[in-house]
Amino acid sequence: DAKTTQPPSMDCAEGRAANLPCNHSTISGNEYVYWYRQIHSQGPQYIIHGLKNNETNEMASLIITEDRKSSTLILPHATLRDTAVYYCIVRVGGYGQNFVFGPGTRLSVLP
Amino acid sequence: GAVVSQHPSRVICKSGTSVKIECRSLDFQATTMFWYRQFPKQSLMLMATSNEGSKATYEQGVEKDKFLINHASLTLSTLTVTSAHPEDSSFYICSARPGGSNQPQHFGDGTRLSIL
Numbered sequence: 534d535a536k537t538t539q540p541p542s543m544d545c546a547e548g549r550a551a552n553l554p555c556n557h558s559t560i561s562g563n564e565y566v567y568w569y570r571q572i573h574s575q576g577p578q579y580i581i582h583g584l585k586n587n588e589t590n591e592m593a594s595l596i597i598t599e600d601r602k603s604s605t606l607i608l609p610h611a612t613l614r615d616t617a618v619y620y621c622i623v624r625v626g627g628y629g630q631n632f633v634f635g636p637g638t639r640l641s642v643l644p
Numbered sequence: 645g646a647v648v649s650q651h652p653s654r655v656i657c658k659s660g661t662s663v664k665i666e667c668r669s670l671d672f673q674a675t676t677m678f679w680y681r682q683f684p685k686q687s688l689m690l691m692a693t694s695n696e697g698s699k700a701t702y703e704q705g706v707e708k709d710k711f712l713i714n715h716a717s718l719t720l721s722t723l724t725v726t727s728a729h730p731e732d733s734s735f736y737i738c739s740a741r742p743g744g745s746n747q748p749q750h751f752g753d754g755t756r757l758s759i760l
Contacts, residue, residue: 565746567748569751574735574754574756575753575754576648576650576737576739576751576752576753576754577688577737577739577751578751579748579749579750579751582746582748584746620687631678631690631693631749632678632690632739632749633690634680634687634688634689635687636687637687
């Protein structure tokens, strides 16, 4: 699996966009980028994933660089409820493939 | 969307007790489910891969006789912590993935196990 590097913590003002970076410089061509978040004492929540193209859903946008060596998760209007640990994971597709979690980024949304 | 249900959400029991945790995929079939453990202020660590109809695959350092996994149907996997001790106290989380090669895994809400 490609390793990912994320900043350990970030702050964001409520109502502003939160931009969470992830470096995955050793990603291979068939590996997807997945983002999850974990709010205290809950299981990880799926946010978004992509392969090459930028993706957007009701929760967030995922921007993947052209060389695919890094990506950014964007929460367009952060709320206090977005305070969580955010994990960036790269993994090949495949039914039986587990996910390897790094330490993630602890995002604190401040009022 | 895909839902994974985990039960119970919290268990408190005496040392030496065996505890069973259930993980169900509610709206999809899963031939493979995963069990993770998370200690305070740490990330999730994979314990084992549960395979329907066959033996589970355990990660290095995880005792298979201590953590019994049964995956008897396409929607249910169970993790039994046998003769639990205080050092087994942790947050246990399961996950499963719907069909489709790039589909994301979906996680249960976790089970907080406290051994007194």
